[in-house]
Amino acid sequence: MERRDIPRGRFAPSPSGRIHLGNILCCLLAWLSVRQRGGKVILRVEDLDTARCPRRYAARMEEDLRWLGLDWDEGPGAGGSDGPYYQSERTALYQAALERLTDLGLVYPCFCTRAELHAASAPHREDGQVVYAGTCRRLSAAEAAERAKSRSPALRLRAPEEEIAFADGHMGLYRENLARDxxxxxxxxxxxxxxxxxAVVVDDAAMGVTEVVRGADLLSSTPRQLLLYRLLGLPAPAFVHFPLLLSPDGRRLSKRDADAGLDSLRGRAAAEVLGKLAYLAGFNPSAEPRTAEALLADFSWEKVPREDIRIPAGLF
Known part of the structure; x- marks a missing residue:
């Protein structure tokens, strides 16, 4: 049997702090979605920013996942043939992909500063991201070489003037014109x-991931990634995005603010945390404690809402 015939899901957190309820919901949904079909779970640590993601945070995250009963078949502590499972140790793979895109004539240096990118006149998407205006795309080779003497450039991919559409496994059809949007x-x-x-495209392809489950805040990233899969000649996984978990006052959960972090939850049973999360996500009939294994029988994407989920005050 080919590897892609076996469902392969993954949880790929950035350990920049203690995981919170939104991170746990992501892992739970990814775990249930692939386990229910007899597939494999991969844990990959997205620690490219090593200053923000020290290894001790990753170790604590792995301990928290084990406590929750959300195990993995490949990854830190479990081994596997597609390691290393820390992105900080996989940069040679990203460099090779970058060189391939460069050889296609699709990469150019960008010298724009953060202030220039976020200027008031710069167009912004609905999610707050800046739509790059292509300022440095028009630089000649000589101009770029001169600027490189005083500033190290970033590298950008030329976005094509085309619409990229895909059918998300939960949110439905999504489309975007990369050049415009x-x-x-x-x-x-x-x-x-x-x-x-x-990095995420290179890693998911190299690890044989067939399904990516992640929050709806990353839905708009998917067209860019689908383009990279195509340009690099790599098979793309199926994508399933779920609604975000919000604090009782409607804010997005944040590691920085310690919102609903495990520091305040480890004093209770893991099944209590999972049962309440599954209740909020629509596939636990009540907020009663349930283990991840016990939730397999009731899990269905059809039960999960498509609108953001606000945590009721006092539930946790």
Missing amino acids: CGDFLLRRSDGMFAYQL
Whole structure:
């Protein structure tokens, strides 16, 4: 049997702090979706920004997932043939992909500063991201070489003037014109750090991932990633995006603000946390404690809402 004939899901967090309820819901949904079909779960640590994601945070995250009963078949502590499972140790793969895109004539240096990118006159998407205006795309080779003497450039991919559409497994049809709605996007930052869009495509393809489950805040990333899959000649997984979990006052949960973090939850049973999350996500009839294994029988994407989910005050 070919590897892609076996469902392969993944949980790929950035351990920049203690995981919160939104992270746990993501892992739970990804785990249930692939386990229910007899598939494999991969844990990949997205720690490209090593200053923000020290290894001790990753170790604590792995401990929290084990406590919750959300195990994995491949990844840190479990081994596997597609490691290493820390992105900070996979940069040679990203460099090879970048060189391939460069050979296609699709990459150019960008010298724009953060202030210039976020200027008041810059167009912004609904999610707040800047639509890059293509300022440096028009630089000649000589102009780019001169600017590189005083500033290290970021590297961008030329976004094509075309619409990219896909059928999300939960949110339905999504489409975007990359040139108009996104602009040329980053592949590598000016400090040499590879961008999320490139790294996640390279890793999911290399690890044989067939299904990506993640929050709806990343829905708009998918057309960029589908373009990269196509350009690199890699098979794309199926995508399933779920609604975001919001605090009782309607804010997005944040590691920085310690919203609903596990520091305040480890004093209770893991099944209590999972049962309440599954109740909010629509596939636990009540908020009663349930283990991840017990939730397999009731899980269905049809039961999960498509609108953001606000946590009732006092539930946790």
